[in-house]
Each structure stands twice: as structure tokens, then as C-alpha cells.
Amino acid sequence: MNLDFLRGRKESATDEDHRVDDIPEDAIFSVRGLQKYFDSGSGFLGESTPVRAVDGVSFDVREGETLGIVGESGCGKSTLAQTMIRLQEPTAGSVYWKGDQDVTGFDDARLKRWRREIQMMFQDPSSSFDPRMSIGDSITEPLRVQGLRESAHRREIAEDLLERVGMSAGHIDAYPHEFSGGQKQRIALARALAVNPDMIVADEPVSALDVSIQSEVLGLIDRLQEEFGLTMCIISHDLGVIREVCDRVAVMYLGEIVEIGPTEEVFTSTAHPYTKALVSSIPVPDPTQRGDGIELHGDVPDPSNPPTGCRFHTRCPAVVQPSELDLDQQTYVRLLQFTKRLTRGIVTEESVEGVRELLAEQQGIDPSDVPREDLVEELREEDDLPERTGSTRVDSALRDALAELADGNVAAAADELSLLATPCASEAPEAVDVGETDDHTASCLRLTSDYESVEAVELE
Amino acid sequence: MSTQTTPDATDAASRNDDVLLSVEDLVVQFDTDGGTVHAVDGVSFDVREGETLCIVGESGSGKTISCEAITRLFRSPPGFIRGGSVEFDGTDLTSCSDDRLKEYRGNRIAHVFQNPQGALNPVYTIGNQVREAVELHTDLEGSAIRDRVVDLLGEVGIPEPVTHLGDYPHELSGGMKQRVVIAMALAGEPDLLIADEPTTALDVTIQKQILDLLNDVQERHDMSVIFVTHDLGVVAQIADRVLVMYAGKVMERDDVFDLFESPEHPYTAALLDCLPGSGGLEGIPGDLPDPFNPPAGCRFAERCPAVTEECIEGDQPPEYPVGSDDHTVSCVHHAPDGDPGELDGVTGAIGGDES
Numbered sequence: 001m002n003l004d005f006l007r008g009r010k011e012s013a014t015d016e017d018h019r020v021d022d023i024p025e026d027a028i029f030s031v032r033g034l035q036k037y038f039d040s041g042s043g044f045l046g047e048s049t050p051v052r053a054v055d056g057v058s059f060d061v062r063e064g065e066t067l068g069i070v071g072e073s074g075c076g077k078s079t080l081a082q083t084m085i086r087l088q089e090p091t092a093g094s095v096y097w098k099g100d101q102d103v104t105g106f107d108d109a110r111l112k113r114w115r116r117e118i119q120m121m122f123q124d125p126s127s128s129f130d131p132r133m134s135i136g137d138s139i140t141e142p143l144r145v146q147g148l149r150e151s152a153h154r155r156e157i158a159e160d161l162l163e164r165v166g167m168s169a170g171h172i173d174a175y176p177h178e179f180s181g182g183q184k185q186r187i188a189l190a191r192a193l194a195v196n197p198d199m200i201v202a203d204e205p206v207s208a209l210d211v212s213i214q215s216e217v218l219g220l221i222d223r224l225q226e227e228f229g230l231t232m233c234i235i236s237h238d239l240g241v242i243r244e245v246c247d248r249v250a251v252m253y254l255g256e257i258v259e260i261g262p263t264e265e266v267f268t269s270t271a272h273p274y275t276k277a278l279v280s281s282i283p284v285p286d287p288t289q290r291g292d293g294i295e296l297h298g299d300v301p302d303p304s305n306p307p308t309g310c311r312f313h314t315r316c317p318a319v320v321q322p323s324e325l326d327l328d329q330q331t332y333v334r335l336l337q338f339t340k341r342l343t344r345g346i347v348t349e350e351s352v353e354g355v356r357e358l359l360a361e362q363q364g365i366d367p368s369d370v371p372r373e374d375l376v377e378e379l380r381e382e383d384d385l386p387e388r389t390g391s392t393r394v395d396s397a398l399r400d401a402l403a404e405l406a407d408g409n410v411a412a413a414a415d416e417l418s419l420l421a422t423p424c425a426s427e428a429p430e431a432v433d434v435g436e437t438d439d440h441t442a443s444c445l446r447l448t449s450d451y452e453s454v455e456a457v458e459l460e
Numbered sequence: 461m462s463t464q465t466t467p468d469a470t471d472a473a474s475r476n477d478d479v480l481l482s483v484e485d486l487v488v489q490f491d492t493d494g495g496t497v498h499a500v501d502g503v504s505f506d507v508r509e510g511e512t513l514c515i516v517g518e519s520g521s522g523k524t525i526s527c528e529a530i531t532r533l534f535r536s537p538p539g540f541i542r543g544g545s546v547e548f549d550g551t552d553l554t555s556c557s558d559d560r561l562k563e564y565r566g567n568r569i570a571h572v573f574q575n576p577q578g579a580l581n582p583v584y585t586i587g588n589q590v591r592e593a594v595e596l597h598t599d600l601e602g603s604a605i606r607d608r609v610v611d612l613l614g615e616v617g618i619p620e621p622v623t624h625l626g627d628y629p630h631e632l633s634g635g636m637k638q639r640v641v642i643a644m645a646l647a648g649e650p651d652l653l654i655a656d657e658p659t660t661a662l663d664v665t666i667q668k669q670i671l672d673l674l675n676d677v678q679e680r681h682d683m684s685v686i687f688v689t690h691d692l693g694v695v696a697q698i699a700d701r702v703l704v705m706y707a708g709k710v711m712e713r714d715d716v717f718d719l720f721e722s723p724e725h726p727y728t729a730a731l732l733d734c735l736p737g738s739g740g741l742e743g744i745p746g747d748l749p750d751p752f753n754p755p756a757g758c759r760f761a762e763r764c765p766a767v768t769e770e771c772i773e774g775d776q777p778p779e780y781p782v783g784s785d786d787h788t789v790s791c792v793h794h795a796p797d798g799d800p801g802e803l804d805g806v807t808g809a810i811g812g813d814e815s
């Protein structure tokens with residue numbers, strides 16, 4: 001099928017004639033330092049802290065490859081998808097097309113043309129079809145808009161595309177509601193291909209589908225990718241999906257890329273503790289391997305107030321202990337998390353009062369008569385904190401902290417535990433080269449020579 | 461009605477003592493403007509004391525409706541139980557009045573759903589909601605109620621439960637909400653917990669937390685659990701026994717270890733092949749049969765690579781016993797006069813790595 005006529009109006013000269021410095025030769029799409037902040041609009045005293053959904057992301061998509069972007073909800077991947085194709089305006093940073101065209105500087109006309117060179121696929125295919133238009137018309141609508149007037153020709157193209165996505169050309173006059181979700185997603189692919197795009201960005205393209213259909217659509221994407229040499233960027237929360245179809249993968253956590261590299265290498269020689277946890281959380285379809293893997297505690301923190309230093313340090317099972325300490329890693333993690341709850345306002349004076357009242361009720365006495373030791377012990381238990389940690393300094397600091405807490409002095413309690421402070425909270429890790437290939441990087445202090453490696457700690 | 465059988469009478473008798481729930485030949489239909497949806501079409505299964513039965517299937521399999529039928533959770537009309545029985549600890553729930561049934565719900569049979577949001581009232585604090593569950597399902601009084609609420613929240617892994625009593629649902633993450641819902645489900649110390657895709661809406665790291673939690677509480681309370689899911693990875697992590705459903709019928713049932721080692725039904729095999737990393741990117745070509753007008757013969761026939769003439773006539777093939785007591789397969793090639801060899805290369809291809 002020759003769609004070159006579409007390219008007749010391709011601009012001959014580009015806006016700038018040199019590639020931006022650090023962009024590799026084969027990159028078709030590049031993102032540098034991209035930021036997208038949202039006004040959360042609900043800050044204290046009128047000042048609002050922005051939600052830092054995407055916070056300094058850089059990557060390249062190379063010609064003919066499929067790059068996956070994976071992360072859990074709240075990591076910013078969907079905002080990234082929207083921002084990088086300018087469905088939303090970035091707060092800062094740049095997007096380059098073919099190495100030298102600054103997408104962030106495109107005017108409306110150029111942007112409109114660019115939207116043909118780059119096509120989107122979304123999670124819910126239903127919403128992207130006009131229910132009153134036959135699928136044949138839907139598929140070739142972009143061609144009509146572009147001036148392909150001859151309807152017989154359009155029809156021919158639509159039939160051809162339908163067959164390429166594994167559907168019968170006979171479906172051409174049917175309407176969207178007559179198709180299942182999987183079929184609609186195939187039709188969406190056909191439509192994306194109609195304008196012969198240079199790149200397709202797919203946001204969760206199969207998450208709404210049943211597994212058997214998912215696998216079919218992924219197989220199709222894989223095949224088309226080879227056949228047309230398509231360049232793709234697939235955004236998904238599903239590591240399995242990414243592993244099936246992507247050549248390279250970028251792992252996001254709280255608005256940042258923490259690891260990026262060739263897919264198999266990221267999955268098998270995982271470098272970053274977060275990626276390790278993510279990979280080991282995928283339920284293994286083998287009942288003889290149960291309950292293995294790293295369990296991450298807690299939830300993803302609020303992106304309007306991300307943790308300092310390494311953003312993963314509040315949940316990281318490998319978080320670095322201060323050099324003076326050598327506690328059992330799990331004990332350390334538990335204590336550190338307790339400290340975080342104190343400083344992040346989760347344990348408060350009121351919650352201590354709640355515990356006091358509970359004890360008073362149990363003992364049938366007035367809250368003010370609850371013995372301090374009882375309260376301290378109850379608080380220790382509530383938080384599942386050990387009596388002995390293996391370090392007398394830590395033991396006594398913890399005792400003092402709980403005593404302060406029992407008196408309602410939350411800040412003082414946190415101060416007592418300052419000896420637990422981790423370097424991961426003060427030092428933001430840079431991306432460093434890892435693995436065998438030269439395009440696998442990850443951002444974790446333990447990957448630098450200054451700290452013990454991740455392998456040295458027991459992750460559990 | 462067709463004779464869907466348990467493997468054989470003696471096995472059934474020897475197992476009867478520890479069977480808590482026995483669903484027999486259940487038929488559930490929905491009367492809609494477009495016609496009658498045959499959602500569950502003659503499904504039988506047992507749940508034994510202390511075990512986890514996973515019901516696995518894709519959309520349209522009838523897995524959720526089968527579970528909702530146990531305590532009649534779906535709205536009626538349009539949904540009707542048109543046949544079969546649901547015997548729970550000696551009582552047929554299908555013939556219970558709505559009031560009787562209410563006594564079972566929450567007390568002895570508790571439900572956890574995919575979307576915790578729907579199970580929590582947005583205007584009450586979680587402390588109040590768990591308290592309500594405790595008041596409704598136990599005889600506790602006074603300060604004992606509050607103690608129990610705190611214990612329950614602690615048990616499901618809410619850190620500093622006392623701190624969180626005053627939180628509203630919207631202040632909690634999805635994972636935390638699901639923990640609260642599980643706490644409420646545990647309030648009445650149920651004998652049977654029915655969890656319908658409880659981790660599907662959660663991120664994978666949170667899913668892992670919740671699966672570990674469910675495994676934990678099940679062991680601690682020695683509860684029976686029915687776990688409904690589409691995800692075979694999750695099944696492998698949590699099931700004792702597995703029921704594979706497709707288009708309202710049971711395709712295969714087996715002990716979890718055997719099922720993953722040697723699936724015998726073409727559908728199970730295909731489903732396993734769809735798992736990421738298993739090398740198959742073919743999916744299962746074709747679509748579900750029409751739920752308004754299911755075809756004769758095997759429901760999977762249209763998509764089955766091993767289909768023969770026999771498959772497209774009569775009823776769904778009976779559940780033929782295969783190997784161990786617990787293993788049955790609804791496929792003509794496993795009939796006493798059938799040839800399981802016909803499935804070579806279909807069920808045998810599992811985990812096969814062509815690359």
C-alpha cells in the first residue's frame with residue numbers, strides 16, 4: 001500500500017538544522033528534563049503546593065523500537081504520555097522530534113501536522129470512535145480530512161488495513177457497537193496506521209481487555225511493529241505487557257525514571273530496588289513458588305510533597321543505614337518508617353490521646369490516670385516496634401522517643417530518633433550505568449561505589 | 461437438565477464431612493429486553509472447610525454471578541436462580557427467605573469486592589464503619605467493641621489503627637481501603653469469605669500485600685475462601701483447588717498444583733499460554749459465544765483448536781474424571797471412549813518456548 005501521497009507536504013527544511021547535542025543519531029523522539037506540575041489548589045493558607053506529576057524525565061525513542069514506560073498509579077506515566085505529545089503543555093523541559101525539531105515550540109499549524117506523524121491509542125477504544133460512523137469511514141476519516149477525496153480509493157485502503165490487523169475486509173460497513181473490545185482495539189490500530197505515522201504512542205492499549213484478547217492484540221502489535229518497522233511508545237502499569245512487546249523499558253516512580261534499559265536486562269539483571277520489588281510482585285503462575293518476593297510496605301507518597309533525596313526512600317527495603325549503625329535491615333526499615341510517620345504528621349498528638357483513652361477504657365480509669373509506662377508500651381506495640389534492636393544507642397533513643405510521644409511531644413520524639421537518618425533522604429541519586437550494555441542506567445545510591453551494593457542487603 | 465456429575469459417588473461421600481458449601485447444578489439467568497442471558501448454566505462445586513477455591517475465568521464466564529448467587533447478591537429481577545441448590549452447612553440457601561439469608565450475610569458468609577470504594581460509605585469514618593460491622597455481627601458491648609475494632613484494623617495491617625479510626629475513606633489509598641473492607645468482612649468471624657477480584661483494581665505491589673494478607677487471615681481463622689479472579693498468576697499464589705469457567709460452564713477443576721503442571725482442558729491450556737512470558741502471543745482467536753443463545757455442544761468449540769464434529773452437538777460434555785480424584789475435564793476427548801491423544805500439542809504446548 002502506498003501512502004506516500006500523504007507525505008507530499010512534508011516540510012522540506014526543518015526549524016533548526018542541527019541535532020540537539022546529546023540526542024543519539026537514531027532517536028526519533030526525545031524528551032529532555034520534562035516537567036509537568038499541576039496546581040493542587042488546596043494548599044494551606046492559600047498557598048498551594050503543586051503536584052509534581054512528572055519531574056525531570058529524559059529518554060529517547062529510537063527509530064523502529066518499542067519503548068515501554070511502566071509504573072504504578074500515581075507515578076506520572078499517563079501525565080507523561082499526555083505531556084510528551086503536547087495534549088498538555090509541559091511546565092518545563094523539551095521534546096524533540098527527529099533529533100532537531102523542538103516540539104514544545106511548534107505553532108498550531110505545525111502541531112496539527114505533527115499529530116499525523118504521531119498517532120495515539122488509548123485504553124478505551126469505544127470512546128475514540130464516532131458511534132454513527134461505519135468503521136471503514138472511521139479508519140479513513142483522517143485521509144479524507146487530508147484531501148483524499150476519492151471514496152473508492154479510501155475504501156480500498158480501509159479494507160487493506162482491516163486485513164492487516166487481522167479482521168475481515170467485510171467488516172468495513174459495520175458500526176463500532178457491533179465489535180468486541182479486542183476488535184475495537186484492532187480497528188483503532190488500523191486507523192492509527194492509516195496516516196502512515198512515524199510513531200505510535202499507546203496508553204494502556206490492552207488493560208481493558210480480557211487476557212486471551214490481550215495476548216492477541218499484543219501479538220498483533222508485535223507483528224505490525226516488525227512488518228512496518230513501526231516506532232512505538234507503550235505506557236502500561238502491567239509489567240507482563242511491557243515484557244511481551246517492548247525492546248526497552250523505563251520504570252517510573254513518583255514522577256521520575258528510576259531505571260531504564262533493554263527489557264530483558266531490566267527484568268533479569270534488575271538494578272534498582274524499586275524495580276526489583278515491582279518485578280518480584282508479579283504473581284508467579286507457579287504454585288510451587290508461593291509467597292516469594294519482596295513486599296513493599298505502605299503506599300506511594302503524595303506527589304505534591306515527594307520525599308527528599310531518593311523519592312523511594314520511604315518504602316525502600318534497601319534504604320541505606322547511617323554509617324554508624326549496623327542494625328538488622330528489617331528492623332532499621334521499621335524504625336525508619338516509624339520516624340517518617342512522626343515527621344509526616346501521621347502519628348499526631350491526637351492519635352496518642354486516642355491510645356490513652358483506649359487504655360483508660362480498658363482499665364476503667366480516667367485517661368489522665370493512665371500510667372505512662374503503660375502508654376509507652378501500648379505505643380510500642382501499636383507500631384510493632386522492637387524492645388531490643390541490637391544497638392544500645394538505638395534502644396535508648398527509641399525509649400526516649402516513645403516517652404516523648406507519650407507526653408504528646410511528637411516533634412521531640414522525632415528528634416530523639418534523628419540518629420536513624422538515612423543518607424538516602426539527603427542525597428538524590430544520579431543515574432549511573434549498570435549491567436552489561438551501555439544503555440542501562442538506574443538511580444540508586446547503592447549503585448555507586450560510595451555504598452554497599454543492593455545485593456549486600458537482604459530484601460524481604 | 462444435563463447430568464453434570466461429581467467424579468463418582470464414593471469420592472463424594474468420603475469428602476462430604478468437611479464440605480462447607482455445596483453448589484449443585486446452579487442455573488442463573490437474567491431476563492433483559494434483549495432476551496434471556498444464560499449467565500450460569502448448570503455449575504456445581506464444593507468448598508471444603510479451611511480451603512481456598514479459586515474460580516477463574518474471563519468476562520462472561522459466569523464466575524462472579526456464581527458467587528453472587530450463593531447469598532443472592534444480584535438484583536432480582538432481572539437475575540433469577542432458575543435451578544440447582546446452594547447448600548451451606550446443611551441449609552439450602554436458595555430456599556431461604558430474604559430475611560434468613562440476611563442472617564448469613566456478614567455473619568457466616570462475608571464478601572469482599574473488587575472496588576472497595578463501593579463497600580465503604582464515604583460520609584462515615586472507617587472507625588465507625590468497622591464498629592457497625594462489629595455491632596451487627598457480634599454480641600460485644602461497650603469498650604469491648606472498640607477494642608475489637610482496633611484489633612481488626614491492626615490485624616489487616618493498618619499501622620497505628622487508633623490513629624486511623626477517624627479517617628474517612630477518601631483519605632485512604634486503594635490498598636488501605638481494601639484492608640478496611642477485609643476488616644469489616646472479618647468482623648463476624650465468617651466461615652466463608654467470598655472475594656471477587658479483590659486485587660484487580662490495585663497496583664501490583666499493593667496486590668502482593670493484599671494477597672499475603674488474605675493468605676494470612678485465612679490461615680489464622682481457618683476460614684474457607686472462594687476467590688474469584690481472571691488472573692492465573694494470582695490463582696497460583698492463593699488457591700488450593702481451582703474451577704475454570706467459560707461461558708457459564710465449568711471447563712476443568714483440579715488441585716492447583718496438578719492444574720498448573722498438567723492442564724487437560726484446551727481452554728485452560730490456552731489461558732495459561734496467554735500468560736506473559738509463556739511464549740504464546742496468539743491469544744485465543746475468536747469471541748465468547750452469544751450469551752443469549754448459547755450454541756449446542758461445548759461452549760468453547762468455536763475457539764478450540766481440538767474441536768471435532770462431536771463437540772458441536774448435544775450438551776456441554778460431562779465433567780469426566782481424569783487421574784486424581786479431584787480432577788475433572790469437560791471435553792469429549794476425555795470421555796471413557798474418547799482419545800486424550802487428540803489433545804496432544806494442544807494441552808501439551810504449555811510453557812512451550814518456541815523462540
Ligand code: SF4
Pocket residue numbers: 272273274310311312313314316317318319320424429443444445446
Ligand atoms: S537510593 Fe537509597 S532509598 Fe533510593 S533506592 Fe537506593 S537504597 Fe533505596
Ligand code: SF4
Pocket residue numbers: 725726727758759760761762764765766767768771777790791792793
Ligand atoms: S469438547 Fe471439543 S470443543 Fe470442547 S474443549 Fe474438548 S475438543 Fe475442544
